[in-house]
Amino acid sequence: MATVKERGYRHWDGRLVERRFPWLPIARTGVRLAFRKKGFKFAFAAAFSPATVFLGLLYISERIEDFKALVRTNQNLLNVSPNYFKTFLTSGPFLFLLVLVLVFASAGLIAEDLKHSSLQLYFARPLKKRDYLIGKLAVIAFFVLIITALPWVLLVVFKLIFAGNFKFIAAYPWLPLSILGYAVLLTVFLGFYLLLMSASGRSTRYVTVLIFFVYYFSAVLALWIKGIFKTPYAFLVSIPANLQQAGAVLFGQKPPQPFSPVWSFLVLAGICVLSGIVLTLKVRSVEVIK
């Protein structure tokens, strides 16, 4: 190791500024650290595969004559509509890929700070708890929006380019807003859910398992309850089912379950509120053992 004082200490002649968005460095660093994780880039690229497939289908749908032989068996496949977007965006594989990317990016967001006692370093700065949590939430928002909103809004644009006219957007002018609304729903819900999970342990591996376990166990539990009580309301305990139910409303489609989607919105909002309360209690500058 090098000897101390290789260079003398000099005072800094600058001025500390009060930032408008003090959480911005936290968000930027969180995103950068996610890309340094092993396997993250692969998962990130894979998360764009549904959009890539969709792009191919959009192209085929506009060049139907050229691909007649291919699509003879299933014409529905090429009937591009808001329902088509909804089906892709609320499908199990898409949500799985999204959660996979977010697990890489967010499992350690708070867990690592708890494990390495770095919360006290954050709060020794002019940062509020709110700034810290918004910074961490912004990391999740970045990935959700970049995987959900950006490519899927672009796909609407591609649809218009391939069609060479504005008929599609004239028929469904609200579709880009639906995509953005659904992306915001995913951002808010997954943001709170993943931060709650991340604050639940000090080991990233444990948190990773917990995220998948709670997410998929809720779906399995819903099926069990449905099997026992024969009621569709059983799906209210399922996270994916509630996201699909809420997503259907945002895309103006018939919800998959025969109950009011308001219930699903309430369940998702309830989880967010609960997460907010737990996070406020868990994230502290000093861990006090009583």
Add this chain to the structure above:
Amino acid sequence: MSIEVRDLHFRYGRITALDGVSVRIGEGAVGLLGPNGAGKSTLLRILLGFLVPERGEGKVLDYDIRREQPQIRRSVGYMPESDCFIAGMDAVTFTAYFGELSGMPRQEAMKRAHEVLFYVGLGEARYRLLDTYSAGMKQRLKLAQALVHDPKILFLDEPTSSLDPTGRMEVLDLIRDIAAHKSIQVLLSSHILDDIESICDAVVILNHGRVAAQGRMEDLRAIRYSLYELRIRGEAAPFRQALETLGGRVDEAEDGLIKVYAPEGSDHMDIFRAAARAGVQIRYFVKSRTSLEDLFAGVVGVD
């Protein structure tokens, strides 16, 4: 006064951590000394606004500890006791990151991070992942992140804990340099007496959440008691009893050396009179310079 607190009270549940602490700290390096659980870290955390006192008030650099925490945190560099870092980061990114969070512009924070890492002796290792750092390197890194925004005061919480003797000397050397030549005030919390004695001009001794003593080191050494070292021939027990009736405290070392902490204003002849009463001969007698260890033992009542 750069730090002034009055009548601070704080409890962790039923455990009283601070019980009416009033402290005035001026310029220079000041030691916060006390046995484990004395309330040192709690006091630092209250000064930083991590904990809100139940009662009492205080100011750090004229900023109120209850209302002006952001201003205090901008002016203070804090080096916590426990290991803390961010996994997957290198030292430059880490240090610059906390500089930026303190309010430094991004480019400036990066430039400054390089400078302070060189200063604390991590120049060569600044691009290494923190996960691979040794305990000593992590300790220096904590000092670097505390210095990056050029604070006016440094709060150092047990800065030499978990260090080997060489690492300890190097970190102490740095702290001494900061305190003596860099016009940064240092508040050094430690239970290691030598660390405080070698660096600080003044000391605050806490015990059971109360201030046991405070002031300049020289003044504290002089007041309160005089220390005498002596050897005797004869029964020690009655002699000890006779001395204790005078209000002094007596410690006996294994090699037979007796340390007598005579109360302030007492006459050394009282010791000889006590010896005569107890029927012992004094074979060796010297008035000793009180070290911090003696002061600590005197006011805290532990060896």
